[in-house]
Amino acid sequence: MAQAKIQARMTESSTAKFNRTLSMADRSGRLLESLDQLEVRVEALREAASAMEQERESILEMLQSIQTGQEMRNICAGEKEELELTANRLMGRTLSVEISVGTIRNPQQEEALRKATFIIDELVKKILDDMDSGHKRLMALHAACVTEASPVPIDQKFQALVIGCALEDQKKIKRRLETLLRNVENAEKSIKIMDHQKLEEPKSNGCQ
Numbered sequence: 001m002a003q004a005k006i007q008a009r010m011t012e013s014s015t016a017k018f019n020r021t022l023s024m025a026d027r028s029g030r031l032l033e034s035l036d037q038l039e040v041r042v043e044a045l046r047e048a049a050s051a052m053e054q055e056r057e058s059i060l061e062m063l064q065s066i067q068t069g070q071e072m073r074n075i076c077a078g079e080k081e082e083l084e085l086t087a088n089r090l091m092g093r094t095l096s097v098e099i100s101v102g103t104i105r106n107p108q109q110e111e112a113l114r115k116a117t118f119i120i121d122e123l124v125k126k127i128l129d130d131m132d133s134g135h136k137r138l139m140a141l142h143a144a145c146v147t148e149a150s151p152v153p154i155d156q157k158f159q160a161l162v163i164g165c166a167l168e169d170q171k172k173i174k175r176r177l178e179t180l181l182r183n184v185e186n187a188e189k190s191i192k193i194m195d196h197q198k199l200e201e202p203k204s205n206g207c208q
Contacts (some may be wrong), residue, residue: 017088046101053100053101054175056097056099059124060091061183067084068186069186101168102196103169113169116158116162124180127180131187143155145174
């Protein structure tokens with residue numbers, strides 16, 4: 001009789017422990033499922049913030065292009081002043097929007113990003129002194145960031161640095177170089193147009 005009671009208690013204890021284990025596993029599974037769902041939302045949040053960051057950069061670039069473009073120079077003073085005020089107002093409102101998407105990096109990626117950024121920063125300083133040479137150098141750096149075949153020689157050292165950066169930083173480096181290329185190309189076009197107008201001025205005045 002006593003032996004039967006002991007056996008029954010052991011069975012109850014074992015069953016209770018088994019049920020408790022299942023319950024813990026069930027709770028753990030639900031928590032894991034919740035975390036998986038949150039991970040999807042976190043990635044969606046980062047992607048949305050990154051898209052907003054790119055949109056901000058695009059708007060600023062377009063505003064700068066309008067402010068420095070040939071069309072703005074060809075407008076009469078009164079209308080030009082009004083347009084510049086509007087452009088400056090939009091620029092200020094755009095700059096007031098602050099978006100930051102942090103990137104997790106290991107020490108090697110931090111160092112690669114620092115070196116790549118330094119190379120671009122130094123090139124930007126030199127472009128004003130020699131735009132033609134700077135343009136070619138920019139194209140070489142940009143070629144190091146794309147997978148398709150490039151019509152210009154690739155800067156192998158810069159490419160190695162970019163590959164060593166975090167994926168998000170690689171995308172940002174490429175976007176920055178693309179923006180710089182567009183700005184330089186637009187500046188070159190403006191210079192050519194202005195120079196052409198100067199050459200045309202004597203003819204329009206009846207001079208030979």
